[in-house]
Amino acid sequence: xxxxxxxxxxxxxxxxxxxxxxxxxxxxxxxxxxxxxxxxxxxxxxxxxxxxxxxxxxxxxxxxxxxxxxxxxxxxxxxxxxxxxxxxxxxxxxxxxxxxxxxxxxxxxxxxxxxxxxxxxxxxxxxxxxxxxxxxxxxxxxxxxxxxxxxxxxxxxxxxxxxxxxxxxxxxxxxxxxxxxxxxxxxxxxxxxxxxxxxxxxxxxxxxxxxxxxxxxxxxxxxxxxxxxxxxxxxxxxxxxxxxxxxxxxxxxxxxxxxxxxxxxxxxxxxxxxxxxxxxxxxxxxxxxxxxxxxxxxxxxxxxxxxxxxxxxxxxxxxxxxxxxxxxxxxxxxxxxxxxx
Amino acid sequence: xxxxxxxxxxxxxxxxxxxxxxxxxxxxxxxxxxxxxxxxxxxxxxxxxxxxxxxxxxxxxxxxxxxxxxxxxxxxxxxxxxxxxxxxxxxxxxxxxxxxxxxxxxxxxxxxxxxxxxxxxxxxxxxxxxxxxxxxxxxxxxxxxxxxxxxxxxxxxxxxxxxxxxxxxxxxxxxxxxxxxxxxxxxxxxxxxxxxxxxxxxxxxxxxxxxxxxxxxxxxxx
Numbered sequence: 001x002x003x004x005x006x007x008x009x010x011x012x013x014x015x016x017x018x019x020x021x022x023x024x025x026x027x028x029x030x031x032x033x034x035x036x037x038x039x040x041x042x043x044x045x046x047x048x049x050x051x052x053x054x055x056x057x058x059x060x061x062x063x064x065x066x067x068x069x070x071x072x073x074x075x076x077x078x079x080x081x082x083x084x085x086x087x088x089x090x091x092x093x094x095x096x097x098x099x100x101x102x103x104x105x106x107x108x109x110x111x112x113x114x115x116x117x118x119x120x121x122x123x124x125x126x127x128x129x130x131x132x133x134x135x136x137x138x139x140x141x142x143x144x145x146x147x148x149x150x151x152x153x154x155x156x157x158x159x160x161x162x163x164x165x166x167x168x169x170x171x172x173x174x175x176x177x178x179x180x181x182x183x184x185x186x187x188x189x190x191x192x193x194x195x196x197x198x199x200x201x202x203x204x205x206x207x208x209x210x211x212x213x214x215x216x217x218x219x220x221x222x223x224x225x226x227x228x229x230x231x232x233x234x235x236x237x238x239x240x241x242x243x244x245x246x247x248x249x250x251x252x253x254x255x256x257x258x259x260x261x262x263x264x265x266x267x268x269x270x271x272x273x274x275x276x277x278x279x280x281x282x283x284x285x286x287x288x289x290x291x292x293x294x295x296x297x298x299x300x301x302x303x304x305x306x307x308x309x310x311x312x313x314x315x316x317x318x319x320x321x322x323x324x325x326x327x328x329x330x331x332x333x334x335x336x337x338x339x340x341x
Numbered sequence: 342x343x344x345x346x347x348x349x350x351x352x353x354x355x356x357x358x359x360x361x362x363x364x365x366x367x368x369x370x371x372x373x374x375x376x377x378x379x380x381x382x383x384x385x386x387x388x389x390x391x392x393x394x395x396x397x398x399x400x401x402x403x404x405x406x407x408x409x410x411x412x413x414x415x416x417x418x419x420x421x422x423x424x425x426x427x428x429x430x431x432x433x434x435x436x437x438x439x440x441x442x443x444x445x446x447x448x449x450x451x452x453x454x455x456x457x458x459x460x461x462x463x464x465x466x467x468x469x470x471x472x473x474x475x476x477x478x479x480x481x482x483x484x485x486x487x488x489x490x491x492x493x494x495x496x497x498x499x500x501x502x503x504x505x506x507x508x509x510x511x512x513x514x515x516x517x518x519x520x521x522x523x524x525x526x527x528x529x530x531x532x533x534x535x536x537x538x539x540x541x542x543x544x545x546x547x548x549x550x551x552x553x554x555x556x557x558x559x560x561x562x563x
Contacts, residue, residue, distance in 0.1 A: 092467065108482070
C-alpha cells in the first residue's frame, strides 16, 4: 500500500544542512495500523508529510496506492491527496465554520454537489458520535470532540490512507483512549490503512499492528509491536518499552533490593501471549526449595496479544537457585538475570 | 437654540459637505478594501515559506507598499495631480479626490491584511493543502474567512483614517466637511462653523467605529 524506498530529506538551514530523514526504507500493508515512534526531532513529522506530498524527499521515492507521490504535482497531487487524509495534533479546524461545515470542507474541495454533501456529512457526524453538535463552532467543543470533527473531516472523501500526526498528544488520557478506540473501529469497519506518528508508546501498544522506531532520521528498529515489546534491541526502543512496562520507575527499588539481598538472584521475566496466564511462580516455589519475592509486575495488552513483565528476587542455596533458573529457561518466556549495576 | 449657538452655519452647504464626505469615504473604503486585500494576500502568499514564496515579488510589492505608506497624504495628492487629470480629465470635485484617497489608504490597509493573515494558524492552511485544496480555494475559503475579524477591524481603522484624509482632499477642491471647516470656518473666523463641522465628523467616525465593532464581534466565532 505504502512503499518508501531510500528516502532522504535534507533541509537547508542557515547553519548548514539538516538531515531530517536519513535513508529510510519502509513498507506498509493495506489495512494495517502502522506506528512510527520517536522523540521530537527524530524526523517523524517529516516522514508523515512525505506520504501526502506536503514535503518532498531530497532523494528516494514514495509510492502510495500505486501513485508516485514524490513525483506528483499540481492537480495530480491534489487528487491523490483526497485519498490520503490527515488528522493533526492541534486539530486544525476552521474556527469560522460550524462542525458540519468543517466536515463538508473536503467535500467542497472535491466538488461534491450540495445535496450529497449534506447527506455525507450527516453520516460522518453519526460515525464519529457527534450527533446534536452539528451547528456548534469548534470553540464550543472539547479537545476530544474537536478531534472527532478532524476524523470525520478526514474520512469525508472515503480515503484509502489516514495519516495521524500526533493525533492524541494534546488530549488527556481518557480522551486519548476514546479517540484510539474510534481509530481502531474505523480501521476495522472501513479497512482503512492508518499511519500514525507519536512519542507515546502507550498509543503504539494500544492500537498498532507494526511499529518503526525512529532516531535522528533513521529507522533503528521495526517489526510487529508485540515482538518489539518483547525483545527491544536498540537502547531507544528499550526506553520506549519501559514507558509502558514501568520498569524505569523500579530502577531504584531494584538497586535497593540488590543492596538488601546480597544473596540470590534478581530475575526479569517477560511473558508473551499464552504464557502470561500460567502460574509459573507458584510452580517454582512448590517444586524448589526457594523463596520468591516479587519486586515489580505489569501486564500490557497489545493488538497482537498480552505482554507482561515480572521482576522477582529468588533466594535459596546456590544449587537450588540455579535449578530454578534452569527451569525458567525451559518455559515459554524470556528471562534475564539482573546483575549489580 | 441651535440657530443661536451656530449663527453662521449655512445648513444647506453643511448638508452638502456632509454628503461629500460620506461619499468620498464610502467609495474609497470599498475600493481600498478590495485593492488592499488583494495586495495583502499577494504579500502573504509571496512571503518566505508560503505557497507562492517568491523573494522578488515579495520585495517589490513590499517596497511599493512602504513607499506609498510613507508619503504624507497632502504631498501624495499633489504628486498624483497629473495621474488624476489623466484618469478623470479634471482635478476638481469629489471624484478627483478618490485616486489619491485610495492610493494613500490601500497600502496602509494591505499591511493590516498581511498582519491579519499571519495570525492564521499555519496548521489550518496545511490541513487545507492536505485535503487537496487549490490555492484559490485556500484564499477564499481559508485565508479570508479565518482572518475576517481582523480584516474588518483593520478596515474600520482605515475608514476612520480616510475620513481624515477627505478633509485634506479639500486642497484640490474636493469639498467635504474638512474643506468647509477650513474655508468657511477658519478663513472667515467663524468658529461655530468649524465646531459644527467637527461635531458632524465625530459622529461619522463614531458610527463607522460602531458598525466595525458590531460586525467584528458577529463574525468572530473563536
